Amino acid sequence: MTSLRAGLLGIGMMGRHHARILRDVDGVDLVAVADPGGDPHRVAGGLEVLPDVHGLIDAGIDIAVVAIPTRFHAEAALALADAGIHTLVEKPIAEDTETGRKVAQTFEERGLVGVVGHVERFNPALQQLRQRLEAGDAGDVYQIATRRQSSFPTRIGDVGVAKDLATHDVDLTAWVAQALYASVSAQTAHKSGREHEDMISITGRLRNGVITNHLINWLSPMKERVTVVTGERGTFIADTATGDLTFFANGTVALEWESVSSFRGVSEGDVTRFAFAKKEPLRAELEAFRDAVNGQPTQLSSMSEAAHTLEVVEAALRSAGDGGALVVTDAVT
CATH class of the missing domain: 3.40.50.720 (NAD(P)-binding Rossmann-like Domain)
Incomplete structure (x- = not known):
């Protein structure tokens, strides 16, 4: 060939x-x-x-x-x-x-x-996560939260942290959950004297009902790349900086301390860190x-999917400019 x-x-x-x-x-x-x-x-x-x-x-x-x-x-x-x-x-x-x-x-x-x-989408931890969610390992998915925090990259000058970094989190969340965004609201901050925002917090809901939350900034003296998926059977944590995936299962052993069990809702079960091949994304x-x-x-990511991702991020920025008002997005198929 x-x-x-x-x-x-x-x-x-x-x-x-x-x-x-x-x-x-x-x-x-x-x-x-x-x-x-x-x-x-x-x-x-x-x-x-x-x-x-x-x-x-x-x-x-x-x-x-x-x-x-x-x-x-x-x-x-x-x-x-x-x-x-x-x-x-x-x-x-x-x-x-x-x-x-x-x-x-x-x-x-x-x-x-x-x-x-x-x-x-090609991070090995997220690929494993998507497969395990699709197989029902977490049961019904309730919430997907991401944290993407680091110092400012001098190579970026034409966009803010939302379009540069939040696009990662919006796309990976929709892709892992296999559902588009229905609505978002957000808050931004400008702390470093640049034209564009350097911090954003986005709350949203996917069309399948999953709640989402994204904390993203260029103001942290460390690098964090984490995706947390909470479902009826437990919680997956994907560290995309290392490519690691861990599952914290809900406990199956009844707690003897009745008041604690009632307060916490679920108990702590087994913790599994998965081993799998890791190719450079x-x-x-x-x-x-x-x-x-x-x-x-x-x-x-198709170009139409990427346009939806950008639409969600722009909706978040509009929301932040309007005091955090809810913005409904248009699904792109």
């Missing part, structure tokens, strides 16, 4: 990792890179650093990865669609929902594979992109 000729737009902090992995994915040849800022991380190797997306297109590529600042995503993606090139765009899909929907519609109308790099995502182009089903 002939290898897919790949082009990479953007070889900065994120693009350098795409470059490393694309060179090592079977069935893919990285033949062109482009970045108007040059090659600060020296990942181009023997390839010429082209100035823009049009240079990539002229190189005769089959697939492209777009890893440039958010405000340039749509323009680059639409140019690639016009050229008939299957494309993976880093999240978020675009600066705003309307533009994201336009990009998604364009790829769909052209019959092209258009996906968005919501890489948490970005590698798994790029392999899935290759597979999608070759006609295989994958768990990649």
Whole structure:
């Protein structure tokens, strides 16, 4: 089988990792890179650093990865669609929902594979979590809560923490629960003197009734990436920084201390930390992109799903601007 000729737009902090992995994915040849800022991380190797997306297109590529600042995503993606090139765009899909929907519609109308790099779908802990929830290991799911906290990444300047990080949590929650968002409310804070928010707290409800909560900021001197799923049989905790998944089961042994049992509702049962293979999420995502182009089903985020994720985040920002008022979202299918 002939290898897919790949082009990479953007070889900065994120693009350098795409470059490393694309060179090592079977069935893919990285033949062109482009970045108007040059090659600060020296990942181009023997390839010429082209100035823009049009240079990539002229190189005769089959697939492209777009890893440039958010405000340039749509323009680059639409140019690639016009050229008939299957494309993976880093999240978020675009600066705003309307533009994201336009990009998604364009790829769909052209019959092209258009996906968005919501890489948490390929985190081994979350993949295991989704499988176990689907199998009913937690019983009915009541709540999904996430925490994504760290210091400010200097590479981000064109969006706030909501569009940069909350998009991860919104997408992974909907994907793990296999349900779209119905409504959200939120509060934001601006504590570091930047134009965009650096802290957001989002509360929501999915269309299947599951309650959601997301705490996200760029103001913490440590890095935390945690997803907690509470159900009728116990609680799963996925640490996506380490790829670990642990299940805290509800107790089956009756407590002798009646007043405590009554107060707590459930008792503490067995704790299980699961062992499973752990592939680098970005590698798994790029392999899935290759597979999608070759006609295989994958768990990649479609552009329409990514537009819904962006819509939810923008609804949260509107809610915060209106004092935390509830905002109902429009489901994108």
